[in-house]
Amino acid sequence: MREADRPLVVNRIVQAGLELLEEDGIHAITQTQVAKRCGIRQSHLTYYFPKATDLLLAVFSASHAKALPLDSAVHDPIGVLRAVMFDPTRMRFFLKIVAELPDDPDIRSTVADHAHTWAHTLGPFFGRTSSDPDLLIFVDMVRGRAIRHILRTEGQAPSKAELLALAARLSLRPVNRG
């Protein structure tokens, strides 16, 4: 179902989920609370999102899309990567979804595709093709680093310069784009 074809109520549902996510965190994204916020019945929510995970996934997708405005991602991919990966709420959300992911391969590849989006965004920046495995390793590295960040919130998130230094460890260096 393309976004444009979706019933309005689905958009309202996802929007409510986004708001709850930003205001109260992951735990607020429940059928009960989302339904209350957009004025429909909880049972109606399971009509569009039969499993609780389906709703989570939809909100996650929307959140991801919102965080990746294409122009800024192209202009400053490291900045966007940093903003998305080291936002604890967003990262926790991602981890929760990965942790609870049902075995359905469709659902899994939906999330996996989001991961590959990074390779497409970073490829041109580092002068690599988006299938370059080093890009995936770099993303792995940053994700792992972000988890460490969640565990030790006292410290600052790595700066863009530090992230570039990490990339350099894998011989990934920004190319001059003019």
Added chain:
Amino acid sequence: MREADRPLVVNRIVQAGLELLEEDGIHAITQTQVAKRCGIRQSHLTYYFPKATDLLLAVFSASHAKALPLDSAVHDPIGVLRAVMFDPTRMRFFLKIVAELPDDPDIRSTVADHAHTWAHTLGPFFGRTSSDPDLLIFVDMVRGRAIRHILRTEGQAPSKAELLALAARLSLRPVNRG
């Protein structure tokens, strides 16, 4: 409370949690099911583990300890790392805990310490001090890679050789120990 000082019930509780984890996965670790398995009341469980996360954390700790029998970890740290990180059940468990971690700094540092355990295990193997930041980066990298593994279960987990190759990207090379 040291493990030795713990009431026997607590050991039984954690043990039941471990069994459920291995048999039915993360979702089985609930007060209700654990209580049923070790023949106590659910309300009694909240006496020892006031929050549901506390129980999760205890089972996670036990599971981690069980997976790191010291001798084999020293003898073959990469093998142990591989076994622990690329076991989907275990990794999901870890991610779930990180995702749901309450803000209590004590609890967070408990989990963070488990991460640092890896640095201590890997340090001698790579001829580095356990505070060497490269070790942490390597662990980050492997963790990130493991997440990717969860998302694409078709593929095999990286072999030990591949993990060593990853380490080499960070100039981490095993030292000869004789």
Added chain:
DNA sequence: ATTGCATTTGGTACTTTACCAAGTTCTGTT
């Protein structure tokens, strides 16, 4: 014996999810 503490029970209020059966609204067709 009694006091104080840890343990254990039983009960309850609340939240969340996944159903279902029954309505209602919308749509295209005749």
Added chain:
DNA sequence: AACAGAACTTGGTAAAGTACCAAATGCAAT
């Protein structure tokens, strides 16, 4: 317009789970 069928919406419910609380029990030191 009238109809049939699909899409949508409601209300209700059963099951599982969490976090409380008040009361009972056991146990140890005074």
